[in-house]
Amino acid sequence: QVQLVESGGGLVQAGGSLRLSCATSGRPFSSYSMAWFRQAPGKGREFVSCISFSGSRTKYADSVKGRFTISRDNAKNTVYLQMNSLKPEDTAVYYCAAEPRFGEVRPIEYDYWGQGTQVTVSS
Helix, strand or coil: CEEEEEECCEEEECCCCEEEEEEEEECCHHHCEEEEEEECCCCCCEEEEEECCCCCCEEECCCCCCCEEEEEECCCCEEEEEECCCCHHHCEEEEEEEECCCCCCCHHHCCEECCCEEEEEEC
8 A cells, every 4th residue: 555645735826836745655655656637626637747666757748848847756755746837727636646657647547646735826
């Protein structure tokens, strides 16, 4: 089992920045590819970004490319999402997720999920 706990969400004005964190416990963190998804009200869960277990490979949704950066610290069992130049359309609950294979963009492929953290971007 892997437990995931997100933090760092909040209310920010358009153009601002936030840094999300996802702390993990349980099975070895370095064995898992980690991802961030988001879900806006009335919409499905959407892939945002993922990072390989070593951190050497990353993948981003087109909607966040160039604005968001995913990273991980295996010594701290934590994955981060740095979000810059935020837009109102980035408003959503952000979830981190874990699974052994890198690059999966469908939520169903992920074995473990956090409880989510709310990000609200005002215009």
